[in-house]
Amino acid sequence: MKPNHRYAIVVVFAFLVVASTAVWGQPSSPQRVEISFAGRLEGKPFACGAQYEGVGTKKSTVTPQDLRFFVSEVELVDANGKGVPVALDQDGIWQYKSAALIDLEDGTGACRNGNAATHAAVTGSVPDGHYTGLRFTVGVPFELNHGDTLSAPSPLNMTAMFWSWQGGYKFIRAEVALVTNVAEAAKRSPRSAVQKAGVHTDAPADPTRSSGFPVHLGSTGCASAAPSAAPPTECKHPNRVVVTLPEFDPAKEIVIFDLGKLLADSDVSTNAPNTAPGCMSAENDPDCVPIMRALGLPLRGSPAGTQEVFYREAK
Amino acid sequence: MISLKRPDCGKRCPRRLPTVFLLLAILALVSFCGPVWWRAQAQGSQQSQPAFQWTKPDWAPVPIVPSDNAMNNAKVELGRLLFYDKRLSIDETMSCGSCHQQARAFTDGERTHRGVNGLPGNRNAMTLTNVAYYPTYTWANPIITSLEKQMLVPLFGDHPLEMGMVGHEDELIARLARDTDYPALFATAFPEDGGRVDLPHITKAIAAFERTLLSFNSPYDRYKHGDASAISASAKRGEALFFGERLECYHCHDGINFTDNNIQQGQAFPEKGFHNTGLYNEDDQGAYKPWDHGLRDVTLRAEDEGAFRTPTLRNVAITAPYMHDGSLPTLQAVIRQHYAVKGHSSVAGKGPNPLRSEFIEGFKLSDREVQDLIAFLNSLTDQSFLHDPAFSDPREIASSAVRKKSGPPTNGGSHAKQE
Numbered sequence: 001m002k003p004n005h006r007y008a009i010v011v012v013f014a015f016l017v018v019a020s021t022a023v024w025g026q027p028s029s030p031q032r033v034e035i036s037f038a039g040r041l042e043g044k045p046f047a048c049g050a051q052y053e054g055v056g057t058k059k060s061t062v063t064p065q066d067l068r069f070f071v072s073e074v075e076l077v078d079a080n081g082k083g084v085p086v087a088l089d090q091d092g093i094w095q096y097k098s099a100a101l102i103d104l105e106d107g108t109g110a111c112r113n114g115n116a117a118t119h120a121a122v123t124g125s126v127p128d129g130h131y132t133g134l135r136f137t138v139g140v141p142f143e144l145n146h147g148d149t150l151s152a153p154s155p156l157n158m159t160a161m162f163w164s165w166q167g168g169y170k171f172i173r174a175e176v177a178l179v180t181n182v183a184e185a186a187k188r189s190p191r192s193a194v195q196k197a198g199v200h201t202d203a204p205a206d207p208t209r210s211s212g213f214p215v216h217l218g219s220t221g222c223a224s225a226a227p228s229a230a231p232p233t234e235c236k237h238p239n240r241v242v243v244t245l246p247e248f249d250p251a252k253e254i255v256i257f258d259l260g261k262l263l264a265d266s267d268v269s270t271n272a273p274n275t276a277p278g279c280m281s282a283e284n285d286p287d288c289v290p291i292m293r294a295l296g297l298p299l300r301g302s303p304a305g306t307q308e309v310f311y312r313e314a315k
Numbered sequence: 316m317i318s319l320k321r322p323d324c325g326k327r328c329p330r331r332l333p334t335v336f337l338l339l340a341i342l343a344l345v346s347f348c349g350p351v352w353w354r355a356q357a358q359g360s361q362q363s364q365p366a367f368q369w370t371k372p373d374w375a376p377v378p379i380v381p382s383d384n385a386m387n388n389a390k391v392e393l394g395r396l397l398f399y400d401k402r403l404s405i406d407e408t409m410s411c412g413s414c415h416q417q418a419r420a421f422t423d424g425e426r427t428h429r430g431v432n433g434l435p436g437n438r439n440a441m442t443l444t445n446v447a448y449y450p451t452y453t454w455a456n457p458i459i460t461s462l463e464k465q466m467l468v469p470l471f472g473d474h475p476l477e478m479g480m481v482g483h484e485d486e487l488i489a490r491l492a493r494d495t496d497y498p499a500l501f502a503t504a505f506p507e508d509g510g511r512v513d514l515p516h517i518t519k520a521i522a523a524f525e526r527t528l529l530s531f532n533s534p535y536d537r538y539k540h541g542d543a544s545a546i547s548a549s550a551k552r553g554e555a556l557f558f559g560e561r562l563e564c565y566h567c568h569d570g571i572n573f574t575d576n577n578i579q580q581g582q583a584f585p586e587k588g589f590h591n592t593g594l595y596n597e598d599d600q601g602a603y604k605p606w607d608h609g610l611r612d613v614t615l616r617a618e619d620e621g622a623f624r625t626p627t628l629r630n631v632a633i634t635a636p637y638m639h640d641g642s643l644p645t646l647q648a649v650i651r652q653h654y655a656v657k658g659h660s661s662v663a664g665k666g667p668n669p670l671r672s673e674f675i676e677g678f679k680l681s682d683r684e685v686q687d688l689i690a691f692l693n694s695l696t697d698q699s700f701l702h703d704p705a706f707s708d709p710r711e712i713a714s715s716a717v718r719k720k721s722g723p724p725t726n727g728g729s730h731a732k733q734e
Contacts, residue, residue, distance in 0.1 A: 113481065113482045114482060115482070148464075149467065150467075150514045158484070159470075159471040159480065159482055159483070159514075160482035162467060162471050162481070164459070164467035164468050164471060164472065165456070165459075165468055165472060165613075166458075166613070167458040216473070220615060221613075221615035236615050273605070274604070274605035274606045277474060280474060283615055284605075284608075
C-alpha cells in the first residue's frame with residue numbers, strides 16, 4: 001500500500017502543478033474597448049439636414065455639410081497617468097493600424113457629398129487593467145500620412161479625406177453651409193445638373209460673403225519628397241491635436257466633437273478676401289486663427305493652447 | 316494494396332512500388348508542380364515580351380516609368396479612353412481632355428478653366444507635351460512627384476473644385492464598371508493582378524497614356540538633327556538671341572524640353588527649377604497675388620514666394636495665354652511686357668520684384684529681333700504631335716468611322732502609334 005500511496009500523492013501534486021500553471025500561465029484576457037463619438041452644434045446633436053442658429057460670431061444659421069475626422073494612437077490611461085495603447089480592431093473599412101476614421105455624416109441634407117455609412121465608435125482591445133482616462137490624437141500618424149493614397153487600405157483610401165495638394169490626408173473635414181445661401185441657390189436653379197450632382201454652384205455676388213465655412217485640418221509645409229518617397233521629416237505644421245481626458249469611462253461616457261465650439265470665434269458668413277474658403281489650415285489665412293485656437297494649435301504668433309472642441313459627456 | 320514481384324529475382328528482388336501509390340504520387344506531383352511550372356512559363360513569356368516601344372527618335376531620352384506601372388500598349392489605350400471620358404467628373408461634363416486639348420498641345424486656350432461648379436480656377440492649364448520627363452507636377456508643387464499623384468488634384472481636389480469627384484470614388488468606379496468595354500480592357504491592361512476597375516488602375520492607365528505624349532518632331536528638332544533648311548533664317552537669328560547672354564532665356568529654358576526640370580533614364584538626379592520671374596510685386600517686397608504665392612504655398616518658405624516651375628517651350632506658340640495664371644495673352648506680350656522689362660511688375664506693379672531670378676535683368680530688343688525670337692519659338696511647334704491620331708479621342712475616331720462605314724468597335728482604330 002505504501003508505494004501506491006506515494007504514487008497517489010505524486011499524481012495529485014502533478015495535477016495541481018499542471019492545473020495551476022494552466023490558470024496562471026494563460027495571458028490575462030484582453031479587455032474590449034469601445035469609445036463612442038458624437039457631434040454637437042449649438043447644444044444640439046449634429047445631424048445632416050438639420051438647421052442650427054447662432055453659429056459663430058455673427059450668429060449665423062447653418063446646416064452641416066460634413067463631419068469626418070481621423071483619430072489615432074488611442075490610449076487608455078491608468079491611475080498613474082500611464083497610457084496603454086488600444087489595439088484597434090482591423091476591420092478593413094474604418095480602422096487601419098493605429099488610425100480610425102470617425103464619420104458622423106450620413107449623406108443626407110447638405111451632406112450630399114458624403115455617404116450613408118457612418119462610423120461613430122473606435123473599437124479595439126487593451127490588456128486587462130484598471131483605467132481611468134483616455135488620450136487620443138486627432139489626425140493620421142506621420143508614418144501613415146504620406147504614403148500612396150490610392151494603394152493604401154481603407155479608410156486611408158477614401159478620397160473625401162485626400163489632401164493631395166499638401167500631401168497626406170485631411171485630419172478633420174468639418175463643413176457648414178449658410179442656410180440663406182442654400183435656399184437662394186435652390187430658388188435660382190432647382191434642377192441644374194450640377195446641383196443634382198451635389199455640388200454647390202452658388203457663387204456669391206459679394207466676394208467676401210461665403211457660401212459656407214469648410215474647415216480642413218491637415219499637415220502643411222511638408223518637405224519636398226524624393227520621387228515616390230514620403231517626406232523624410234515631419235511637416236512644418238503637423239497640426240495634430242492630442243486630446244487628453246484625464247477622467248473617462250468608455251462604458252458610461254462618450255466623446256463629443258463640438259462643431260459650435262470649433263466655429264465659436266469665427267464669422268462663418270464671410271471669408272477673408274483672397275484666401276481659401278473657410279479655413280484650410282493655411283498659415284496666411286486670418287480665418288484660421290480662431291479655428292486653430294479652438295483646437296489648441298499655434299498659428300501666426302498665437303501660441304499653442306488647450307483644445308476646446310473635444311470633451312466627454314454622459315451617454 | 317496490390318503487390319507484384321518480378322518472377323525472376325526471388326526474395327532479394329526489391330518490391331515494386333504499389334502501382335496505386337505510384338499513380339497517386341504522379342498525380343500529386345502534377346497537381347502541385349503543374350501550376351508552378353505553368354506560372355513560370357507564363358512569367359517567362361511575359362518577360363520575353365519585347366520592351367515597350369516608345370514612339371520617339373533615337374536621340375530622345377527614354378522616360379522614367381514608376382516601377383509599379385510598367386508600360387504596355389493595352390494600358391496606354393485604356394488610359395487614352397479614360398483621359399477622354401467625361402464620366403470622370405461628377406456631372407459628366409469634364410474629362411481630362413476638356414482642359415488638355417490635343418489641337419492646343421493639351422492646353423485649353425483659356426486663362427483658367429472653370430470647374431464643374433462653374434467657378435474659375437487659379438491657374439492656367441499646362442501643356443502635357445513631354446510630360447513624362449518632369450520630376451514634379453503642376454505649376455509649383457515639389458511634393459507631387461508622379462502623374463499618378465498629380466491627377467488626384469483635378470479629380471478629387473476641393474479647392475479649387477475641378478472635376479468634383481471628391482468623396483465619390485465609389486460612384487466613379489461603378490460608372491466605369493458598368494461600361495460594356497472597360498472591365499475587359501482593365502483586365503487586359505493589368506494582367507499581373509487581374510485588373511479590377513479601381514482607382515489605382517484608373518490613375519496608372521491615364522498616367523501611362525500621358526507618358527506617351529512625346530513631341531520631338533518640330534522643325535527645330537529636324538534642324539538640330541541634320542536638316543539645315545528646316546527652320547527659317549529669322550528663326551536661326553532668334554535661336555542665337557534665345558541662347559545668348561543678352562536675353563538669358565536659356566538659363567531656365569534649356570535641355571531637351573527647354574526647361575530646367577528634367578528626369579530621364581540614366582540621369583543621376585532630377586533637376587527641379589522653380590523661379591520667380593517678377594510677374595507681380597504687390598507690396599514692394601516681392602509679394603505675388605494673395606491667392607497664389609506659388610511654391611511658397613506648399614513649402615511655406617518666404618524665399619519661395621512667386622516661384623513656379625519652368626514650363627517647357629515645346630509647342631509654346633499654340634499654348635496661349637501664358638504664365639501660371641494665363642495673364643499674358645501673347646508671346647509678344649511675354650517678351651516685351653515681361654522679360655524685357657525685368658518682369659511685368661515693373662510696368663504693372665510696384666517695380667521689379669526683389670525676389671525675382673537673377674537672370675531677369677531686362678533687355679533691349681528691336682522689333683525685328685522680337686520677330687526673330689518669335690520665329691524661333693514658332694519652330695518648336697510639332698504639327699505631327701497636334702494631329703497624331705494615337706493621341707486623339709478614340710470615341711470621336713470611332714464615331715466618325717461608324718458614320719463613314721460600318722466601322723471598327725470603340726476601342727479599335729487606337730493601335731496606331733505603339734506597336
